[in-house]
Amino acid sequence: MEPGELFTGGAPLEVDLGCGDGSFLLAMAREFPGRHFLGVERLLGRVRKVCRKADRDGLGNVRVLRLDARYCVEWLLPPGSVTRLHLLFPDPWPKARHHKRRLVNQGFLTALAAVLAPGGEFLFKTDHAEYFEWTAGELAACPHFTTCAWPDDAFFYPRTDFETQWRAAGRGIFKLRAVRAD
Ligand SMILES: C[S@@+](CC[C@H](N)C(=O)[O-])C[C@H]1O[C@@H](n2cnc3c(N)ncnc32)[C@H](O)[C@@H]1O
Structure with missing residues (x-):
């Protein structure tokens, strides 16, 4: 993807990988009209729902791609184009034989470092x-990260839909913040 294909104007770009129902993405877009927000979600029904809400609220700074999250980071986003990437409550794949399906691994982090702008951040939450x-x-x-x-x-960092659900169920929430090191 060429810079400018999703947004024009050079505002900071934040990406929400696996944006779900978009509650986080849309709250961020409302709070920061001077930033651009890209949601990535593989389920069409969720993508449509987020787009409908963004339209209804007149949020011109939101786009949603129906795509695989890993593909988006490893192959699609232009180098140095993202100021913050949010990965919030991704599928944990708890069984040992499924750990290879987890999104976070060295290949993903190396690709992520390449798409982040200098000083760009990776924000991660899980229960x-x-x-x-x-x-x-x-x-x-x-x-590539510190x-x-x-x-x-x-x-400002609104709770996602899943975070609200897990907190209501009394589950602990864990978070990590990392900055591109080079
Ligand atoms: C547990 S939900 C969390 C949703 C949202 N981030 C939240 O915290 O409310 C995980 C979301 O990631 C999406 N997802 C899972 N694997 C994905 C992938 N490989 N590419 C894109 N989206 C994916 C799921 O469809 C789901 O909407």
């Missing part, structure tokens, strides 16, 4: 303690 440890380990092993603190009041 799954073991996937959190896995992702922390992958980030520690990756020379993890940094993420206090609750660091910046």
Whole structure:
């Protein structure tokens, strides 16, 4: 994809991978009209729902792609084009034989570092303690990222639909914030 195919104007671009019902994406787009927001979601019904809500709210700074998240990062997004990538409550694939399906691995992080702008950030949340440890380990092993603190009041960061559900069910929430190191 060429820069400018999704948005023109050069505003910062934030990507929400696996945006689900879009509650996070749309709340961010309302809060930051000067930024561009791209949702990536493989389920057509969810994509349509997010697009309908964005239209209804007149949010011209939102686009949604119906695509595989890994493909989007590894093959589609232009190098250096993304200021923040959000991966919020991705499928944890808890069984050991399915761990290879997890999105976060060295290949994904290397591709992500290439699409992030200098100083760009990767923000990750999960309710799954073991996937959190896995992702922390992958980030520690990756020379392209440095993890940094993420206090609750660091910046505006609305809860996603899944986060609201997990918190209501009393589950712990784990989060990681990493900056492109080079
Ligand atoms: C557990 S839900 C979380 C949704 C949202 N981020 C939230 O926190 O409310 C995971 C979402 O990622 C989407 N998803 C899973 N694998 C994907 C993939 N490979 N490419 C794109 N979307 C994917 C699912 O369809 C689902 O909407």
